[in-house]
Amino acid sequence: MKYVDEFRDGALARGIAASIARQLRPGREYRLMEFCGGHTHAISRYGIADLLPPQLHLIHGPGCPVCVLPVGRIDQAIRLALEHEVILCSYGDALRVPASDGMSLLRARGRGAELRMVYSPLDALQLARARPGREVVFLALGFETTTPPTAVALRQARAEGIANFSVLCNHVLTPPAMRAILEAPGGVALDGFIGPAHVSTVIGSAPYVPFAREFGKPVVIAGFEPLDVLRAIQMLVAQIDAGRAEVENEFTRAVGLEGNRKAQALVAEVFALREAFEWRGLGTLLHSALRLRPEFAAFDAERRFAVPYRGVPDHKACECAAVLRGDRRPQDCRIFGTACTPDHPVGACMVSSEGACAAHYSYGRFRAPSRSSA
Amino acid sequence: MKIPHTRPLNLRQGKVEMAHGAGGRAMAQLVDELFARELGNAWLAPGDDGARLPPARGRLVMSTDAHVVSPLFFPGGDIGCLAVHGTINDVAVMGAAPRWLAASFVLEEGFPLAELARIVASMATAARAADVPVVTGDTKVVERGKADGVFITTTGVGVLAEGIELSGANAGAGDAVIVSGPIGDHGMAIMSVREHLAFESPIVSDTAALHGLIGALLAAVPATRVLRDPTRGGLAATLNEIAQQSRVGIVLDEAALPVRPAVAAACELLGLDPLDIACEGRVVAICPAAQAASALAALRDHALGGEAALIGEVVADERRFVQMQTRFGGRRMVDWLAGDALPRIC
Ligand code: SF4
Numbered sequence: 001m002k003y004v005d006e007f008r009d010g011a012l013a014r015g016i017a018a019s020i021a022r023q024l025r026p027g028r029e030y031r032l033m034e035f036c037g038g039h040t041h042a043i044s045r046y047g048i049a050d051l052l053p054p055q056l057h058l059i060h061g062p063g064c065p066v067c068v069l070p071v072g073r074i075d076q077a078i079r080l081a082l083e084h085e086v087i088l089c090s091y092g093d094a095l096r097v098p099a100s101d102g103m104s105l106l107r108a109r110g111r112g113a114e115l116r117m118v119y120s121p122l123d124a125l126q127l128a129r130a131r132p133g134r135e136v137v138f139l140a141l142g143f144e145t146t147t148p149p150t151a152v153a154l155r156q157a158r159a160e161g162i163a164n165f166s167v168l169c170n171h172v173l174t175p176p177a178m179r180a181i182l183e184a185p186g187g188v189a190l191d192g193f194i195g196p197a198h199v200s201t202v203i204g205s206a207p208y209v210p211f212a213r214e215f216g217k218p219v220v221i222a223g224f225e226p227l228d229v230l231r232a233i234q235m236l237v238a239q240i241d242a243g244r245a246e247v248e249n250e251f252t253r254a255v256g257l258e259g260n261r262k263a264q265a266l267v268a269e270v271f272a273l274r275e276a277f278e279w280r281g282l283g284t285l286l287h288s289a290l291r292l293r294p295e296f297a298a299f300d301a302e303r304r305f306a307v308p309y310r311g312v313p314d315h316k317a318c319e320c321a322a323v324l325r326g327d328r329r330p331q332d333c334r335i336f337g338t339a340c341t342p343d344h345p346v347g348a349c350m351v352s353s354e355g356a357c358a359a360h361y362s363y364g365r366f367r368a369p370s371r372s373s374a
Numbered sequence: 375m376k377i378p379h380t381r382p383l384n385l386r387q388g389k390v391e392m393a394h395g396a397g398g399r400a401m402a403q404l405v406d407e408l409f410a411r412e413l414g415n416a417w418l419a420p421g422d423d424g425a426r427l428p429p430a431r432g433r434l435v436m437s438t439d440a441h442v443v444s445p446l447f448f449p450g451g452d453i454g455c456l457a458v459h460g461t462i463n464d465v466a467v468m469g470a471a472p473r474w475l476a477a478s479f480v481l482e483e484g485f486p487l488a489e490l491a492r493i494v495a496s497m498a499t500a501a502r503a504a505d506v507p508v509v510t511g512d513t514k515v516v517e518r519g520k521a522d523g524v525f526i527t528t529t530g531v532g533v534l535a536e537g538i539e540l541s542g543a544n545a546g547a548g549d550a551v552i553v554s555g556p557i558g559d560h561g562m563a564i565m566s567v568r569e570h571l572a573f574e575s576p577i578v579s580d581t582a583a584l585h586g587l588i589g590a591l592l593a594a595v596p597a598t599r600v601l602r603d604p605t606r607g608g609l610a611a612t613l614n615e616i617a618q619q620s621r622v623g624i625v626l627d628e629a630a631l632p633v634r635p636a637v638a639a640a641c642e643l644l645g646l647d648p649l650d651i652a653c654e655g656r657v658v659a660i661c662p663a664a665q666a667a668s669a670l671a672a673l674r675d676h677a678l679g680g681e682a683a684l685i686g687e688v689v690a691d692e693r694r695f696v697q698m699q700t701r702f703g704g705r706r707m708v709d710w711l712a713g714d715a716l717p718r719i720c
Contacts, residue, residue, distance in 0.1 A: 010629075010701050010703045017703075045700075045706055046702040046704050046706070047700045047702065047705040048704055049704065051702075051703055096712075119644065226702050342712030345712075366693070366705070366707055
């Protein structure tokens with residue numbers, strides 16, 4: 001706990017915040033995007049916005065794993081559970097994401113679907129061992145951080161020959177999503193990125209270099225502790241003021257240039273790039289997601305069961321797509337806090353605590369109680 | 375009423391059978407040799423359908439609570455003592471002195487009698503320690519797979535002294551918000567068993583009967599306005615309920631919030647917030663600010679309130695928001711947890 005507390009020191013935080021305030025050029029606006037849902041959550045949970053001057057804007061990015069899954073992907077999982085009668089396992093948040101026709105995985109349970117909330121794909125594998133008579137499918141999702149554990153489970157399943165285990169793979173990649181945000185026509189104006197923490201421990205800092213070189217946007221990789229976020233903001237402001245655009249690393253206690261080679265090798269052994277993948281908000285992006293390699297075909301739920309992916313548009317009133325791109329803030333959505341709340345989410349961003357809308361609703365809505373005052 | 379049984383219950387290897395709930399001789403034997411033997415008291419002894427209770431001086435308070443916790447045994451307790459404590463506490467936070475309990479068991483066919491015996495013994499120990507007897511009860515058995523081991527519903531009756539009017543609607547701006555000890559112990563004790571989290575010192579449930587502690591508090595500060603036990607949904611849910619009922623806001627001070635390091639670490643690991651995690655042996659008290667010091671002293675003097683802390687204050691806020699000054703110097707909302715992230719915690 002000591003370890004954690006020293007990154008949550010209030011006095012130190014106020015010191016950094018004050019020096020950021022002194023650093024800012026008067027009259028200039030600074031627009032920084034935190035890519036990761038983990039940062040969105042930390043910023044909201046520790047009230048970091050309260051420490052920053054108003055000319056510094058933090059814009060929530062798309063790095064919330066369940067938020068970027070389009071409706072059609074959840075539909076697919078529901079079909080697996082209802083029509084193919086598998087036991088569907090996933091992380092808690094995924095079970096509550098709204099799908100087509102007012103469904104969600106949790107609602108599907110009411111119609112007879114068998115679901116398990118797990119904290120790790122190995123729990124799903126364990127369930128498959130314990131219930132050899134049933135098909136067990138793990139709904140795998142998330143960025144580069146959650147991919148290695150899925151790879152471990154798949155390797156283990158193959159080694160043990162566990163025939164009733166498979167994975168519905170929705171693992172996605174961070175760099176293509178960052179690129180999509182920068183390339184979106186008429187997209188959000190940004191001065192720099194707070195780079196992912198855990199993702200970068202896996203992929204390292206090198207993959208962000210093009211954003212600095214090609215797009216001239218500084219990237220500072222930051223840990224998830226509130227002090228990490230503040231220090232990263234300070235480093236970004238220094239780069240912006242000096243007219244620099246480089247990849248810097250605030251999170252040196254965990255991230256190196258190359259990342260975790262062992263994890264990368266493991267992922268490469270099990271997964272290959274998908275040609276294209278549809279993201280919520282970002283559209284269909286080439287080479288932006290992973291599928292299982294042919295050697296693991298037997299464990300690929302998409303091959304094992306006939307559940308082809310069908311794209312489905314978002315709910316009419318839902319602004320999740322624009323929120324995920326950073327074009328709109330949660331409180332700009334017409335149904336934020338009225339029709340769409342964490343108890344009755346309409347869009348995916350209201351489900352996970354890493355989602356921009358849920359974070360703002362649960363932690364920050366006292367600041368901007370209505371759209372008009374926002 | 376002693377019915378002669380040909381063979382005693384096999385409390386070592388025996389299992390619950392459908393006959394144990396069928397109203398016949400097998401059921402009578404289970405009641406005799408397990409429930410009555412363990413829980414035995416003057417009200418239960420006659421073996422009638424109900425308990426004849428003596429007249430009480432004062433208004434009666436009644437509360438009921440179903441317990442479905444999984445696992446049934448956890449560090450610091452089990453479903454038996456939990457079922458006693460839970461209902462005693464529900465009566466106690468109304469300001470009443472708990473006097474009697476009723477207990478209903480739903481048993482799953484095939485459940486080991488040895489475990490049932492442990493649970494009933496733990497219940498009996500808890501009831502005796504609290505001096506609140508189980509005066510009547512019932513047992514039903516359902517087919518295997520239709521329940522999960524044991525479910526226990528307890529109902530409690532207590533007596534409310536003249537002049538005590540506690541309600542979640544009584545909080546007013548300026549009042550002090552106090553919690554009697556570290557939060558989240560029970561929920562994280564359960565979660566760490568379920569998720570196989572190993573800590574140097576295991577997290578132990580805080581399950582306890584609070585009527586003694588509450589009695590001491592009310593004696594010291596009769597002007598106490600609200601008492602609540604932050605069980606399911608944790609402190610966050612409890613404070614939001616109070617804010618709603620009283621039409622006020624509440625502002626907490628994160629630095630003052632008592633959370634054990636192991637609980638904080640486990641929450642961190644599972645992505646949970648200690649504010650959302652159930653307690654089973656803590657009480658939240660709201661009292662006039664002028665009496666906060668006396669309230670704290672009274673709580674800290676009691677064995678169950680040694681780590682009581684003043685954690686925030688009630689403010690005027692028509693939006694009825696619960697907010698927290700973070701240790702970090704920012705502010706945030708403390709909202710109800712959405713969905714059911716922690717099912718079957720009590
Ligand atoms: S408020 Fe709901 S519908 Fe609107 S953008 Fe957020 S999650 Fe989507």
